[in-house]
Amino acid sequence: MVTKVSRGFTFVELMVTIAIIGILSAVVFPSLTGARERARDAERVTEVGQIALGIELYYNTCRAYPATLTTSANNGCPSSITLATFLPTIPVDPKGVAYGYGTASGAFVVAATLETTNHSSLANDVDTTVGGVACDDAGKKYCKGG
Incomplete structure (x- = not known):
C-alpha cells in the first residue's frame, strides 16, 4: 500500500490565516492614521515655538x-539686520500651509491649525486675537506669542 505524503497547507488553513491577518489589519490601521496626525501636530507645535523664538530675538x-513673517522683514532695525539674522528660513506647516502671524500694540502671535482635537498643547497656548489672527481652542488653533 502506497501512502501519499501531503506537503503544504490546506485551503481551510490558508483561509483562516487570511482572515486573521484581515482582522488584525482592521484593528491596527485606524490607530496608525491618528498617529500620523499627532506627529504632524507635534511638528507644528515645535515649529511655532521656533518661529516665536526667532521673533523674540529680533525684538530684543x-x-x-x-x-x-518673511526673512527679509526689517522693522526699525539697521538694514543689515532682518528676521533672517535670527530665523534663516521660515518653517512651513507639514501640509504646506503658511503659519499665521499677527502683530499689534507691542504684541505678536504665531498660529498653526492642529488636526487633532483636545491636543495637550492647546491648554498652554495663547488664546487671544492679535493683528487679525484669532487664536481659540475651539478652532484647534495653537498660538504662541509675546
Missing part, C-alpha cells in the same frame, strides 16, 4: 516686532 535687538 530691534525693540520692535517684524511687520511680516
Whole structure:
C-alpha cells in the first residue's frame, strides 16, 4: 500500500490565516492614521515655538516686532539686520500651509491649525486675537506669542 505524503497547507488553513491577518489589519490601521496626525501636530507645535523664538530675538535687538513673517522683514532695525539674522528660513506647516502671524500694540502671535482635537498643547497656548489672527481652542488653533 502506497501512502501519499501531503506537503503544504490546506485551503481551510490558508483561509483562516487570511482572515486573521484581515482582522488584525482592521484593528491596527485606524490607530496608525491618528498617529500620523499627532506627529504632524507635534511638528507644528515645535515649529511655532521656533518661529516665536526667532521673533523674540529680533525684538530684543530691534525693540520692535517684524511687520511680516518673511526673512527679509526689517522693522526699525539697521538694514543689515532682518528676521533672517535670527530665523534663516521660515518653517512651513507639514501640509504646506503658511503659519499665521499677527502683530499689534507691542504684541505678536504665531498660529498653526492642529488636526487633532483636545491636543495637550492647546491648554498652554495663547488664546487671544492679535493683528487679525484669532487664536481659540475651539478652532484647534495653537498660538504662541509675546
